[in-house]
Amino acid sequence: MTDPLALDAADPLAHFRDRFLAADGVASYLDGNSLGRPLKATADLMDEFIRRQWANRLIQGWTDGWLEWPLTLGDRLGAIALGAAPGQVVVADSTTVLIYKLARAAVDARPGRRRVVLDTDNFPTDRYVLEGIAAERGLELVWISVSPEEGVDPAQVAEVVDERTAMVLFSHVAYRSGWLADVAEINRIAHEAGALTMWDLCHSAGSVPIELDAWGVDLAVGCTYKYLNGGPGAPAFAYMRADLLGELHQPIQGWMGHRASFEMGPGYEPAKGSRALLSGTPPILAMVPLHANLDVLEEATIEAVRAKSLLLTSYALDLADEWLVPHGVEVVSPRTPARRGGHITLKRPGFEQLLEPLWAAGVIPDYRRPDGLRIGPAPLSTSFAEVHHGLSTLRTLL
Template structure:
């Protein structure tokens, strides 16, 4: 069966229309990195990124100096936001900006949403959402005297429309969930959950960190009110790359984000008394944009726009399906469980495998050039990135895991 699986990996690679994209990434030799399976946590850098960063430092920063602000930098947050909206978010221009971190942007939008619904005193969230989402809402609830309504979600699954329908009511100001659950990879039904929440008069906000650049998103079509996501996972923006925020056009004039800095002012260099927000998505900005940190995003958006998000999703499903097949054949006999959805319509871009004591496997996996991700309790996340991961790479990584399990069968 091993030979058959190896042949299958080779056949999938040979038929992969995105196979050529792998050559555009900076990749260590196999002796140093056999299998990178953590693209859902930090994407690989592009060769084009290295060139763009060097060019930016030498020519734009070094050559133009402060003149660069007048020659384009000032508009990057909105221009990159529009490009991201078109390539990955299903968002028309003028609704998305690139700025700040995910945590800061969640605070800005959630606080603005709560302030825009002063007669409503509850916020709905789920117990297994990513920690920063929960922590930020806890802080806002303390600031504004709001009540948090917690939905208990299965860590092996995720939020369901029926669960939302049970708790939203006329007192709900905001609901906040993740499109793809960080632990299980559960792909939420955004359109239906939005319908349920809107029927109760609540605003909806979505964390897109584990779906942007991996799963097709249609923010405008689905009627999403607010969304935030990072750019360092499937968008390959680099460690700590700036995040993005989306506000539905109809709400841009209604919501007022709470961190009022000079870059969000209607006349940045007027520097007069009193804060007057800029029109449109630019009002979501606060301080000076992290221009140098935005450079890598240009390269990845070029690639994503060229190949199309639908092609990325098609390969992602094949990759995660292959992970499931290898897990069933190789790993299940050693007590490994799949704790991610098997239904492809409900599965995001990664698969979580669980076994008691998996944390102790991280060091030997790394020593063998295999890099997955670990999430408590006892979960290995296998996150192949469609643009940079081959099927043979998945095969080699899980082969090493199987060999380690053979030595520690428990």
């Protein structure tokens, strides 16, 4: 077994760990795929924003650029992490609200097509939102049944997508297994049938290189509190391909999406471009951390982050095979790097009872029913020694 200290010594991203705030009593944080650690720079930015910008500028801050943050941060996020040209990404709302906005816009833009394709193991929010839209619009949901250990395969999509399909919605990285979908090929299949494609990027943004423009993605939504370290409840982001802006109309018509917000006039007239995806007042305070996080990701590069992510999850798989499988643990994540996202899942009956003793020992993984323990190392803040210590503790408890 490779020495974790040797792996850390050879890690070109190791110095980034010092930029994160340490957690008292936590020896191994393996849940970066659920909530990222805060940067030291984030604490400084929040203090500076509150004490200087908010306190001193007050309402004048809106004219200092706050109103443009949803667009400027969206463009920067698109360039650094999403492979999206300017004018297509906005930061706003929650993942759930943005999924509703874009999905409703998509199905309304394909009148006469009554089917929406999704998979049975997608994240609950995605499924619940589409169930609600189907009830609103009289649509039929077409379910692709996938194994929780894997994810959606292009061949499965090809079997069910046809001229009746308005939209497909899948996750780039499956939240349970970590399966990395073949976005470009699934897009090709859906587009040949005339359907729009929408992707949930929550478990890939900031961890896996994404090429929304190059892959021909129509719509995408993701969160910023996992690998992008935006903090609990940080705002989400939405992507709409440039040539669809103006053709698709999101249904939550708020004043920030109006062509002239401060005219306060009668009737809704959508703004041009990606601003039309906005609805209410931007969550400015909650956007502050994203400035620091994008600085760090830009410096590190998403390619280097992905390279370390694969090393971390490969190391975790090696430890699991040697230490945990003999104790009845099953690995339920892809072993092929090209099909694996940034986390792996271990399965064994009774794992839920181990959460409290793991936390007491300073080891924090993530649990997903039934019997799944997710190991989600965040490449910029997690060391190989942390992974070694966490799985060693788990072995001892087993």
